[in-house]
Amino acid sequence: xxxxxxxxxxxxxxxxxxxxxxxxxxxxxxxxxxxxxxxxxxxxxxxxxxxxxxxxxxxxxxxxxxxxxxxxxxxxxxxxxxxxxxxxxxxxxxxxxxxxxxxxxxxxxxxxxxxxxxxxxxxxxxxxxxxxxxxxxxxxxxxxxxxxxxxxxxxxxxxxxxxxxxxxxxxxxxxxxxxxxxxxxxxxxxxxxxxxxxxxxxxxxxxxxxxxxxxxxxxxxxxxxxxxxxxxxxxxxxxxxxxxxxxxxxxxxxxxxxxxxxxxxxxxxxxxxxxxxxxxxxxxxxxxxxxxxxxxxxxxxxxxxxxxxxxxxxxxxxxxxxxxxxxxxxxxxxxxxxxxxxxxxxxxxxxxxxxxxxxxxxxxxxxx
Numbered sequence: 001x002x003x004x005x006x007x008x009x010x011x012x013x014x015x016x017x018x019x020x021x022x023x024x025x026x027x028x029x030x031x032x033x034x035x036x037x038x039x040x041x042x043x044x045x046x047x048x049x050x051x052x053x054x055x056x057x058x059x060x061x062x063x064x065x066x067x068x069x070x071x072x073x074x075x076x077x078x079x080x081x082x083x084x085x086x087x088x089x090x091x092x093x094x095x096x097x098x099x100x101x102x103x104x105x106x107x108x109x110x111x112x113x114x115x116x117x118x119x120x121x122x123x124x125x126x127x128x129x130x131x132x133x134x135x136x137x138x139x140x141x142x143x144x145x146x147x148x149x150x151x152x153x154x155x156x157x158x159x160x161x162x163x164x165x166x167x168x169x170x171x172x173x174x175x176x177x178x179x180x181x182x183x184x185x186x187x188x189x190x191x192x193x194x195x196x197x198x199x200x201x202x203x204x205x206x207x208x209x210x211x212x213x214x215x216x217x218x219x220x221x222x223x224x225x226x227x228x229x230x231x232x233x234x235x236x237x238x239x240x241x242x243x244x245x246x247x248x249x250x251x252x253x254x255x256x257x258x259x260x261x262x263x264x265x266x267x268x269x270x271x272x273x274x275x276x277x278x279x280x281x282x283x284x285x286x287x288x289x290x291x292x293x294x295x296x297x298x299x300x301x302x303x304x305x306x307x308x309x310x311x312x313x314x315x316x317x318x319x320x321x322x323x324x325x326x327x328x329x330x331x332x333x334x335x336x337x338x339x340x341x342x343x344x345x346x347x348x349x350x351x352x353x354x355x356x357x358x359x360x361x362x363x364x365x366x367x368x
Contacts, residue, residue: 265303296336
């Protein structure tokens with residue numbers, strides 16, 4: 001408890017020192033669009049380091065629902081910043097949970113302006129999100145997930161603390177111990193999980209205390225379970241070399257003042273555009289018709305391919321061997337198509353991005 005209190009005090013002090021003057025930063029015009037477009041634009045703009053777009057969207061969300069905005073900030077910082085900047089993770093997590101502190105710092109808009117700017121300029125890492133997808137969906141871990149489903153909490157915790165095994169196996173055990181495997185009606189034992197026991201056991205086994213406390217805060221304030229991986233990633237990263245570089249971005253255009261990359265599968269404009277794309281591209285239509293597993297609609301299959309090539313790309317991405325290996329692995333997993341079809345789908349999407357953006361512009365005429 002004393003460690004957590006001292007950590008919170010430190011981050012509060014850092015917040016007071018980091019606040020920027022309000023002149024100019026809050027003069028950016030709030031985005032005029034629905035909340036789904038605003039959420040997409042803020043997160044994608046942060047990934048790309050596009051501050052004006054990010055803060056324009058942030059103001060939209062703040063004006064409509066400040067509580068939802070701060071929860072979203074917690075989600076983004078764990079998904080897209082993570083181990084690359086623990087101090088920023090700490091400050092955002094503390095600020096998000098304390099409205100009185102934000103008022104002392106100048107109010108929501110001032111605090112958001114500073115923190116969004118720092119997120120745009122920070123090194124970034126998506127290993128928490130990549131690891132979650134790999135643990136949940138990878139076929140190579142299917143037998144391990146089945147084995148863990150039959151273990152009690154003690155057995156799951158033992159696997160989560162073992163550093164002498166594959167990192168993906170340790171992470172899967174951590175997932176099972178802390179929040180539970182994906183529930184299956186025939187496997188009631190999948191529910192055997194306890195975040196409190198998981199975090200306490202990590203402290204007993206010498207995991208970085210700051211990572212553990214931030215993970216606990218992140219889980220409670222964002223509701224996003226991927227936060228539980230932060231201590232595992234922190235320990236693994238400590239023994240590896242790192243660098244940072246910008247990802248390549250496909251062509252983009254402005255559509256009614258909004259970047260085309262905003263219109264993804266989580267917006268109705270994006271899904272409408274992908275339906276249009278399926279009618280205008282014989283290549284993508286034939287590909288989806290031939291490879292669909294019927295688990296997703298055809299526009300969402302297109303959306304999943306586009307996410308990997310556009311929405312998930314970032315500036316200042318942290319590179320480290322384990323994180324890069326996990327990223328490569330999840331980029332080969334197919335959403336609604338077989339894994340072996342992903343590379344062909346990627347080639348088609350990259351060849352036809354100009355057409356995709358034209359379809360987005362067409363859809364925007366109806367929805368914006």
